[in-house]
Amino acid sequence: MKAFTFKNYGASDVLHPEILEKPIPNPNQIVVKIHATSVTAGDWRVRSATPFPIRFHSGILKPKNTLLGHEFAGVVDMVGVEVAEFQIGDRVFGSMGMKSGTYAEYVAVDVESPIAKIPEGLSFEEAAVVPIGFLSAYHFLQKVNLHPGMKVLIHGVSGSVGSAMLQLAKAKDAYIVGVCSSKNSSWVKNWGADEVISYDKEDFTILPEKFDLIVNAVGKTSFREIRHLLKPEGKYLSNDAALTDYLDLLMQTIGGNKEQIILGIADQKKSDLRVIQSLLAEGKVRPYLDRVYSFDELPAAHAYVEKGRKAGNVAIRVA
Numbered sequence: 421m422k423a424f425t426f427k428n429y430g431a432s433d434v435l436h437p438e439i440l441e442k443p444i445p446n447p448n449q450i451v452v453k454i455h456a457t458s459v460t461a462g463d464w465r466v467r468s469a470t471p472f473p474i475r476f477h478s479g480i481l482k483p484k485n486t487l488l489g490h491e492f493a494g495v496v497d498m499v500g501v502e503v504a505e506f507q508i509g510d511r512v513f514g515s516m517g518m519k520s521g522t523y524a525e526y527v528a529v530d531v532e533s534p535i536a537k538i539p540e541g542l543s544f545e546e547a548a549v550v551p552i553g554f555l556s557a558y559h560f561l562q563k564v565n566l567h568p569g570m571k572v573l574i575h576g577v578s579g580s581v582g583s584a585m586l587q588l589a590k591a592k593d594a595y596i597v598g599v600c601s602s603k604n605s606s607w608v609k610n611w612g613a614d615e616v617i618s619y620d621k622e623d624f625t626i627l628p629e630k631f632d633l634i635v636n637a638v639g640k641t642s643f644r645e646i647r648h649l650l651k652p653e654g655k656y657l658s659n660d661a662a663l664t665d666y667l668d669l670l671m672q673t674i675g676g677n678k679e680q681i682i683l684g685i686a687d688q689k690k691s692d693l694r695v696i697q698s699l700l701a702e703g704k705v706r707p708y709l710d711r712v713y714s715f716d717e718l719p720a721a722h723a724y725v726e727k728g729r730k731a732g733n734v735a736i737r738v739a
């Protein structure tokens with residue numbers, strides 16, 4: 421099967437086509453013929469080992485796993501002998517979790533990992549970009565008590581995680597103020613933001629209003645920079661925390677207030693993907709797709725995503 425692998429860390433041109441053996445499923449795995457995958461912020465960071473500590477997990481000198489790619493959408497091609505949930509021909513989407521391997525024509529997936537059938541009406545390219553953004557957003561938003569009328573500020577609302585947070589919080593009738601650049605402001609408004617602040621025209625840090633929740637979704641702000649915008653019981657949440665955020669969390673924990681700052685790594689749960697699958701089927705959420713690249717254009721897609729300005733998500737059409 422055709423795949424893209426990387427033997428060394430570096431710029432997007434370390435990704436090269438390679439012919440690999442098609443996987444065979446273990447008893448509790450399925451093999452998916454991949455129709456679409458994605459390039460996430462996490463993918464380019466692993467490819468380039470940015471920041472350096474990524475090497476402690478991915479390999480100090482060279483990547484231990486040369487096959488990248490975390491999200492997939494495709495058709496079940498083979499089924500392990502113990503698998504009852506999926507059948508050959510099912511349209512499925514999912515995430516490899518902490519593993520990778522979707523920059524290939526086929527992937528073997530454990531059925532206990534986040535995988536589900538694609539809801540009607542969703543293309544492979546759309547389905548492929550759902551899991552990481554939505555599972556991350558869902559994980560973090562479950563840590564706050566979202567309720568109607570709650571005032572939420574999302575900084576980086578136009579990213580993959582930010583646009584998923586926007587829709588999940590809107591589904592709970594929260595009042596959302598989104599911060600992004602002016603090039604993204606109109607779709608962000610159309611996708612549910614009650615107000616949009618273009619950071620290239622307006623300084624959101626001097627807003628007079630106070631928020632119940634502030635989300636730092638793309639790591640371009642910090643608790644220190646915006647804590648004055650929180651209500652007394654308000655919470656600060658970041659999936660892309662600054663170093664000072666961890667220091668402030670430590671200080672607050674020592675001071676007995678460990679509830680205000682929420683940081684960490686999102687779990688990717690199969691049960692959560694089921695919730696997202698239902699919301700997609702009901703039309704309450706949908707992934708924002710910025711660009712679709714062909715499989716041969718994978719290095720170009722990585723170079724684009726690495727610029728940090730993608731709107732929502734970038735998909736790769738594999739078949």
Ligand SMILES: NC(=O)c1ccc[n+]([C@@H]2O[C@H](COP(=O)([O-])OP(=O)(O)OC[C@H]3O[C@@H](n4cnc5c(N)ncnc54)[C@H](OP(=O)(O)O)[C@@H]3O)[C@@H](O)[C@H]2O)c1
Nearest residue numbers: 461556576578579580581601638640659660685686729730
């Ligand atoms: N903790 C976890 O478990 C977890 C899970 C998933 C992702 N992450 C991390 O979360 C981060 C976000 O990922 P992502 O895929 O959503 O987005 P991304 O690709 O990292 O960011 C793209 C978005 O950032 C916006 N942006 C750039 N500069 C900005 C600024 N100064 N102010 C506001 N927005 C700005 C861009 O919008 P404009 O062009 O409008 O500026 C663009 O839409 C990544 O670092 C990723 O690794 C962490």
